[in-house]
Amino acid sequence: MTDLTSLTLAEARDRLKSRAVSSLEISKAHLEAIERAKMLNAFVAMTADKALEMAEASDVRLARGEGGPLEGLPIGVKDLYATRGVHTQACSHILNDFKPPYESTVTANLWRDGAVMLGKLNMDEFAMGSSNETSCYGPVASPWAPPNWSRDRARAALSSGKRGLLTPGGSSGGSASAVAARLCLAATASDTGGSIRQPAAFTGIVGIKPTYGRCSRYGMVAFASSLDQAGPLARTVRDAAIMLRSMAGPDARDSTCSPAPVPDYEAAVGRSVKGMKIGVPKEYRLEGMNSEIEALWTRGAEWLRAAGASVVEVSLPHTPYALPAYYIVAPAEASSNLARYDGVRYGLREPAADIVELYEKTRAKGFGAEVRRRLMIGTYVLSAGYYDAYYVRAQKIRTLIKRDFERAFADGVDAILTPATPSAAFGIGEKGSENPVEMYLNDVFTVTVNMAGLPGLVAPAGLSSEGLPLGLQLIGRPFDEETLFALGETIEQAAGRTTLPEPWWE
Template identity: 60%
Template sequence: MTDLTELGIADIRSGVAAGTFTAVEVAEAFNAAVAAAQPALNAFIVTTPEAALAAARKVDTARAAGQPLGKLAGVPIGMKDLFATKGVQTTAASRILEGFTPEYESTVSQNLWNAGAGMLGKLNLDQFAMGSSNETSAFGNVISPWRRPGDTAPLAPGGSSGGSSAAIAARLCPAATGTDTGGSIRQPAAFTGIAGIKPTYGRCSRWGVVAFASSLDQAGPMARSVQDCAIMLEAMAGFDPKDSTSLNLPVPAWEAGLNPSMAGKKVGIPREYRLDGMDPDVARSWDDGIAWLKDAGAEIVEISLPHTRYALPTYYIIAPAEASSNLARYDGVRYGLRDLPDGAGLQDMYAATRAAGFGPEVKRRIMIGTYVLSAGFYDAYYTQAQKVRTLIARDFELAFQHCDVILAPTAPTAAFALGEKSDDPLAMYLNDVFSVPASLAGLPAMSVPAGLDRQGLPLGLQVIGRAFDEQGVLNAGLALEQRAGFTAKPAKWW
């Protein structure tokens, strides 16, 4: 039999429906892969092999009875540990939530279970989704399955959805959920040679997802192909009255609408993204992508996004400000960690709990956010940043008068070794330079694997689309995917 862990969503779904193999056989294969890799990669915080098997048995029983199957029937997936899962620990990779077991299910995860998916476990991430390398988790670093040739230095799988990207690249799951606040789906996808899409803000419900920055956070799928991302996004998306920012729009048939032809389409190339000192491999990859979309029938046009240079500082004012507000709820009173020193009062308990429960990066962002929201600095920083955010969104609106999608690199470099940037937060923040603008504007954006750099590590190309035009982004991504012909996978060492 084919190695079932090499199959993606579409192939698993069709194989289970045809009876080529059972959903239980698929779940058992992936459960075994997770158990074997967990000590080396640390991609999961909690594994749930029985949950995967229970969902699989339900699918096999339904098939035997001739009942209709869901669009993810028989597909076991990884769930980023930012999504509340009923009866299963949900921590956001933070000690302050260690042991927290929700009594409810997030809307996105419930949508996936309704579609027939099963859960292999809760995936590791940067603490509260704050990070670009998966080095801020309270439960240890995620290790990328990729390595530089002849070098055993552990590489970053990207962040914050590093557990998701590592697990998919290592064939521990065919797909996983991610969340993207400033690039946390796209950058890890680029680092590990997989695909991932951040949909339009509001397309997937945020209800039951641990909040980082509420005006930016958006759930999305990560998988090994564009088609698999389209299938999973269809299952995840939809209007949710429990989320006031949810889009009250029907979910398009993205998979059925996939079309790699770019005939009659214009692709914008933002001149501001050609940074001084750009990595030559990234520049070459971008040029390859331009050629591939031209080959698919697109017209290439240069566009300008003049406020791009302000995107990163704007993001690192708005996101920490919202984090400062959102994370105030973790105080040791109602749930999660409580650190109560002898003879301590209420304020002492708050301080001790937060000191023990939050990691250094989370504390850093809370302090930044609290500072920019304080009385003397609110107008100078936060109000100003919101005005610049409006200008960045307007840049995209004007650009889309001249093009249908925008092509750019996903990240400024390939994966770096763990520890290489952790001592310099600003160097780490620069990882988001290409991904943050689309997040600030709430636009759909996707990373597709484009090839390998000279060290043999994956590089990604990013497609950005108009609001609500996930189909255009997926179609351009499919055109890139077909021409890139990316089949590389990490050599198994774990």
């Protein structure tokens, strides 16, 4: 019998519909896989009883010939999404024991369509990080072992703090690790500056950050409100399209959410890309660029040409300013959003003699070092005397970045092809401990998409010389995710599906 955890989301959906397998069987198989993979630290809260209950209900609906697009399919949920009565902590001590009395719109949409919740997934604290090392639950390990490491050496590292093992990326590291390790069929994630796309590239899976406003932010723990966007991580382009169709949609509770109807994204998978015009931005060719990444980029352009698309050079002249502008705008918005965590209404509350001491002690103990760093930066750039010099100027640069993309698309470009990351996955503990800017540079190819509010998809495109996954990024016009799915599937077919090595962590 086929290992049920090896099925893609689409394959599992088709088997459930044909009654070749039950949701209860698939859900139990994934719950057992999660138990065997505890050392990866991908899940921070299991909802096994709830999963089995949801699976049984799905089987009843399926037996009647009923059910939604995701009926009976077990998925994981990033700890950023509010789930009614279930652990929701954004992997921060300051939200200790918080179980919301409401459901996020994205997860409510998934349950409406029949998905089964396996549990909550690890992440960088408040989504601030690029390696899933800032979580209060500790780092997540990638299911990809470092080059030339034996099974025994990798397992020994797992049991001794994970140092030296590979990061799955961040902030959606738990989601990426769980999907790549086949612990769930797909997972929700979020992207503020690359937190869906970088983990997808590092773990050899597919991730899409949709257009800003395509998915509701209601019930997502806020980091930077003008940049945050929900999206899926999945093992194939088709699976990502299926997930996004359920996650997206209008929501009156989020004023920034688009009222436009959601297309059938899956119908775009396999669509011809003949005649499309693909832009390659010259500003993304960085000085000292990794030769493997540059070769992969060239190969990706050749694959699209072979499929009938034309490839042209485009210019996005304000790209060099995107990263510094992002690290002003995002911390500024975080400073405002995280002011609500004060120890008064919910979460951690430190004993204190007065209200000022309560705030100081609770926030000092509740927030980790990276969150405190970004809050300090954000408070500084919003303060009197610096607001115009930093924040206003960064917002002006953001407008110029958006205009760069608008000009490229106005010239007839259907999508833009770029690298996803500057390198393959790096080791846990390798970056950022003494120089956080080194970690921030991992977002160099992804932050422009968030600053301009555009959709971006990352598909696996091959392996490095050391056998680690590498991805390519496609950037599209606003609300044109369908073109990205068509192009992404073309790259996926040309590159071949990335195959994870044997599960050394079990």
